[in-house]
Amino acid sequence: MSRPGFVLEVDERTPPLLVHQGEGFLLERFPLGTRVVYPPDSLPPVANVDAAIQRALMQPVDSPPLPDLLRSGMRLTIVFDDISLPLPQMRPPDIRQRVIEHVLELAAEAGVDDVELIAANSLHRRMTPAELKRIVGERVFRAFFPKHLRNHDAEDPDGLVHLGTTAHGEDVEINRRAAESDLIVYANINLTAMSGGSKSVTVGLGSYRSLRHHHNVHTLRHSRSFNDPPNSAMHHSYDRMAEVLGEAVKVFTIETTLNLDSFPNHVGFLNRREWEWGIGDQLSYLAAKRANDLAPPKLRRRLWQSNDAPYGVTGVNAGRPDSVHPLTLANVHRQQLTEVQGQSDIGVWGLPFICPYNVNSIMNPILVMSLGLGYFFNLYRNQPIVRRGGVGIFYHPMPKEFHPVHHPSYIDFFEEVLPQTTDPAAIEAKYEQQFATDPWYTHLYRTSYAYHGVHPFYMWYWGAHAMEHLGDVIFVGADRKTAAVMGFRAASSLADALEMARDTVGSSPSITYLHAPPVTLADVR
Amino acid sequence: MMPALEYRQSTPRFLAARGASSTRLGGRMSGVLASNVAPLRLVHRAEPSLPAGEWVRLRPLLSGICGSDVSLLTGRSSPYFGAVVSMPFVPGHEVVAETLDDLPGLAKGSRVVVDPVLSCAVRGGTPCRWCVAGQHSRCDRVTAGRVSAGLQTGYCTDTGGGWGRQMVAHAAQLHQVPDTLDDRRAVLVEPLACAVHSVRRANVPAGAAVLIVGAGTVGLLTLLALRALTKAGPIYVVAKHAHQHARARELGATEVFQPSRAARAVRRACGGTLEQPMIGGDFLLGGADVAFECTGAGSGLDMALRLVRAGGTVLLSGMPSGGVDLTPVWFRELNLVGSYASSGSATSPAAGPETDEQGTAEPAGGAFAEAMALAAEAPLDGYVDAIYPLSRWREALGHAAKAGQLGAVKVAFDPSRN
Ligand SMILES: [Zn+2]
Ligand SMILES: [Zn+2]
Numbered sequence: 024m025s026r027p028g029f030v031l032e033v034d035e036r037t038p039p040l041l042v043h044q045g046e047g048f049l050l051e052r053f054p055l056g057t058r059v060v061y062p063p064d065s066l067p068p069v070a071n072v073d074a075a076i077q078r079a080l081m082q083p084v085d086s087p088p089l090p091d092l093l094r095s096g097m098r099l100t101i102v103f104d105d106i107s108l109p110l111p112q113m114r115p116p117d118i119r120q121r122v123i124e125h126v127l128e129l130a131a132e133a134g135v136d137d138v139e140l141i142a143a144n145s146l147h148r149r150m151t152p153a154e155l156k157r158i159v160g161e162r163v164f165r166a167f168f169p170k171h172l173r174n175h176d177a178e179d180p181d182g183l184v185h186l187g188t189t190a191h192g193e194d195v196e197i198n199r200r201a202a203e204s205d206l207i208v209y210a211n212i213n214l215t216a217m218s219g220g221s222k223s224v225t226v227g228l229g230s231y232r233s234l235r236h237h238h239n240v241h242t243l244r245h246s247r248s249f250n251d252p253p254n255s256a257m258h259h260s261y262d263r264m265a266e267v268l269g270e271a272v273k274v275f276t277i278e279t280t281l282n283l284d285s286f287p288n289h290v291g292f293l294n295r296r297e298w299e300w301g302i303g304d305q306l307s308y309l310a311a312k313r314a315n316d317l318a319p320p321k322l323r324r325r326l327w328q329s330n331d332a333p334y335g336v337t338g339v340n341a342g343r344p345d346s347v348h349p350l351t352l353a354n355v356h357r358q359q360l361t362e363v364q365g366q367s368d369i370g371v372w373g374l375p376f377i378c379p380y381n382v383n384s385i386m387n388p389i390l391v392m393s394l395g396l397g398y399f400f401n402l403y404r405n406q407p408i409v410r411r412g413g414v415g416i417f418y419h420p421m422p423k424e425f426h427p428v429h430h431p432s433y434i435d436f437f438e439e440v441l442p443q444t445t446d447p448a449a450i451e452a453k454y455e456q457q458f459a460t461d462p463w464y465t466h467l468y469r470t471s472y473a474y475h476g477v478h479p480f481y482m483w484y485w486g487a488h489a490m491e492h493l494g495d496v497i498f499v500g501a502d503r504k505t506a507a508v509m510g511f512r513a514a515s516s517l518a519d520a521l522e523m524a525r526d527t528v529g530s531s532p533s534i535t536y537l538h539a540p541p542v543t544l545a546d547v548r
Numbered sequence: 549m550m551p552a553l554e555y556r557q558s559t560p561r562f563l564a565a566r567g568a569s570s571t572r573l574g575g576r577m578s579g580v581l582a583s584n585v586a587p588l589r590l591v592h593r594a595e596p597s598l599p600a601g602e603w604v605r606l607r608p609l610l611s612g613i614c615g616s617d618v619s620l621l622t623g624r625s626s627p628y629f630g631a632v633v634s635m636p637f638v639p640g641h642e643v644v645a646e647t648l649d650d651l652p653g654l655a656k657g658s659r660v661v662v663d664p665v666l667s668c669a670v671r672g673g674t675p676c677r678w679c680v681a682g683q684h685s686r687c688d689r690v691t692a693g694r695v696s697a698g699l700q701t702g703y704c705t706d707t708g709g710g711w712g713r714q715m716v717a718h719a720a721q722l723h724q725v726p727d728t729l730d731d732r733r734a735v736l737v738e739p740l741a742c743a744v745h746s747v748r749r750a751n752v753p754a755g756a757a758v759l760i761v762g763a764g765t766v767g768l769l770t771l772l773a774l775r776a777l778t779k780a781g782p783i784y785v786v787a788k789h790a791h792q793h794a795r796a797r798e799l800g801a802t803e804v805f806q807p808s809r810a811a812r813a814v815r816r817a818c819g820g821t822l823e824q825p826m827i828g829g830d831f832l833l834g835g836a837d838v839a840f841e842c843t844g845a846g847s848g849l850d851m852a853l854r855l856v857r858a859g860g861t862v863l864l865s866g867m868p869s870g871g872v873d874l875t876p877v878w879f880r881e882l883n884l885v886g887s888y889a890s891s892g893s894a895t896s897p898a899a900g901p902e903t904d905e906q907g908t909a910e911p912a913g914g915a916f917a918e919a920m921a922l923a924a925e926a927p928l929d930g931y932v933d934a935i936y937p938l939s940r941w942r943e944a945l946g947h948a949a950k951a952g953q954l955g956a957v958k959v960a961f962d963p964s965r966n
Contacts, residue, residue, distance in 0.1 A: 427824075435816050438809045463821045 024066035042373035063371035068335020083342030095134030107379035114331035143227025146475035160472025189263035220348035221265035283541035368532035370409030397485030421501035445510035552712025552860035611710025612642030634696035640710025641702035664700035746887035754779035759836035762843035763787035846870025890915035
């Protein structure tokens, strides 16, 4: 049995603790009494993944076995999560490849020959052929690319279909091929509690017209958190849309979960609790830290980006989406949930080199914001780890650096929108429409490898709840000017940050450090 | 005898100035270097004599330092001008002065601003076609007639210039300044008249999206004239310095951009796609309808050409210096329009419709009258606050060359001060 999650209280014997800081990391000595939240130990993986997939397809939840849904002459569309999952990328073979191969085998046996594979990249950038190949594997890629294996295009007027509106008047518009199929089979990786379920098809294959109903400031401020679907207005909207979808097309979903083996062996200390580091871990920390600090920035980025996580698969569940997802969430919680007693004055988060939108790319300042105030802040159930009006301290160097091909509208957002206002609601009202419909961004999204023009807005909204909740936001190690453009303060060290936080939380604040990665979901009582 | 700053070009000095300022460092340091190598010196020379009747002596009260003066003194102006000046000359063409002689309708002791163009009306003889048409800035006879060659006062050896204690001017050059307009505003009338003229030349359609590259004196006054005289839609200004941003907003700029983000910002504002060549600046397929180049630098013109839409107009307000890739003019079928000085003086026959296809008619009274009215109303306080005696010319030119950085707009001489 692996050990459950754990909250450490820092005392005299506690060694310095690992904190991620972009493409770097450090050992930080936290003030005595700081609470440090660790996830449960990495769960033992399923021994035979292929057998697990086979069983899930043959004994699905609230659905006939997959072979019973397949017949010759049908239109079958296989949809899969894009490169934003998992993080870091999974060492091949990707679990999606294995699932898709099983599904294709069954389809072939049933004589289905109208099969299309579509990546559920929503308003994310298109994946390159190499990136697609990495997910689906060599064999599938060769057989289907490019005609029958492609990225979803949320701006193709002929490639979308409006399925109707929900009881709340929300438009459901998704990929036409998928909507007009006899069956959608969805292959997912459920890394965090926010993904999967109703979101998979309606968002992954959705359009701006559809997404604007839940990707907005109001909804995000009422999603507390968006990692806790029952309390997430965003997920309620997904669910309503999934209902409309369900009336139009049958969906068979295969959801998978992974354990926390996020880093390969040579940096295995990144997966372990610091006081349990052996001499080998100490040495490899020193070696890795030294090498990383000395490496030129480009090399450092390449090394981090080429990190293949040796994840183990902890579960495969298939069948009717709304019946499968609770099982998936239970698996996610088993791996990530740690109970925490009460909130503190200060929350601390170390932000790593990767977020869903900079795989093989650059983590620009807006992505840093969304990773910190969006993703990490919202890794809670019930209530945030920091009290209302408290201080959020995040670690990231936040260089003013953008990927010109992947994030063109981010550059304009940073340069033009943020200097005017950082208020999510004001930004939404004044600028969203303009960016979302800018023909140049649309062109780059469709034909180049650019995120949709509206994407930086979503990233900013992602942090809307945290911005409203926190009394102050301080980034340790950040570029001062860049942080200021975003409305945040920069500190050179933790001590410096705590000094700055005094104005807001006094001189002896309670502190909670959410240890990550790997991902920990704090269940704050 | 009177003190005056005298420009006397000698080839070695000209080349020294040019060489020093054409390197990258030199370009940045031009103000400092100008003071060491500029072919300028403070001299005591005879007061200029009156060439004929209808001429008067003037005592300059304030004389501005123009961007073209700085270019000239740092060797960045084109050798082209060598043929239309006469040496040695006293620079200074932005002049507010007091008359020292009586003229019909203009008593001795009146305050005037000077229209510096030395056209047919000033030179005597049979007027050229442009002067007949009231477009004296296009005069073909700037090397003929009763005074020596010189496109303007400030480039002619016979007239003196504003950077001396005394000068002469023809009645046709003078515009009386109302008592309500102080010297510091009056000295802006000449550059403002140029801005008015350039705005007329550009023929800006109602609602057009306009880009102004540069927010020194020329850029700011162009903005002022655009807002006052046209129905331009949004006006975007490219400016380097914070005080320029603030001033441009005060004069009605829709948005002000740093040069480094101009391409993206104009694209966002005006539409189109951003194209990024391997070498050279980004350009737009799309962009502003009309652009005013107000820096006088090749880089400013380069930016204007790249950010204007196909079929659009780029207006050259500053005296151009430095080489520019003209590919966009060809590829985007741009109209490249020059605007020199101003037209339509008070004493010339009421200006008829311009015969030129690019421009619109100058109203009666001309650009100077319009400029005078604008100078009275516009928020121009603080535009002229760096004023030097002639003896401090090195500092003055250094200040003018770095005006933007130093928070200044217009640097001027007070030639009567010691
Ligand atoms: Zn001038
Ligand atoms: Zn003439």
